Amino acid sequence: MLAGYGLRVRWQRRTLPEPQAESLKEVVRSKLDAVRTIPGTVLVEDSGLFVPSLQGFPGVYSAPILKLWGFGPLLELLRSRPRAAYFEAVAGVRAGGTVRYFSSRVHGTIAKAARGHHGFGYDPIFVPTGWSRTFAEGSPEAKNAISHRGRAIRKVGRFLAGR
Numbered sequence: 001m002l003a004g005y006g007l008r009v010r011w012q013r014r015t016l017p018e019p020q021a022e023s024l025k026e027v028v029r030s031k032l033d034a035v036r037t038i039p040g041t042v043l044v045e046d047s048g049l050f051v052p053s054l055q056g057f058p059g060v061y062s063a064p065i066l067k068l069w070g071f072g073p074l075l076e077l078l079r080s081r082p083r084a085a086y087f088e089a090v091a092g093v094r095a096g097g098t099v100r101y102f103s104s105r106v107h108g109t110i111a112k113a114a115r116g117h118h119g120f121g122y123d124p125i126f127v128p129t130g131w132s133r134t135f136a137e138g139s140p141e142a143k144n145a146i147s148h149r150g151r152a153i154r155k156v157g158r159f160l161a162g163r
Helices: 024-034 062-069 072-077 140-146 148-161
Strands: 042-050 084-095 098-110 126-128
Touching (some): 024 084, 024 098, 062 072, 098 148, 140 148
Antiparallel strands (some): 042 084, 084 098, 098 126
């Protein structure tokens, strides 16, 4: 996604702390702090699925909840509640002494059952607004064009390209 801005990215898989935090920005801030010894420009991103009728749950705990439960309990909780939801992504960039945060959301609903085989995480149960299919039923290119993560990363690209 960043190549279109003339940026070259070198991926480094790291196991970073998953802090107990109230917001994705706090999680990203903690992760940026954990990689403070890496020289150059550093990008860290975190995202979550938020369901307003469940007071934002699973939110910042999306990954561990999915790993622990799968989709079943979440779908059961939503049987008699509004199914509106949104994905939110926060990307943090440390460039020199500057730290900037970029966020984005994509709104939609939770499907009644998992559908599709593309993507990962909650993609099989999330239907973005304007779509009749889940993210997992769409192509990766179509998802990236509207996704929370794609939008946040494009904001990062514009920021870094304009420096």
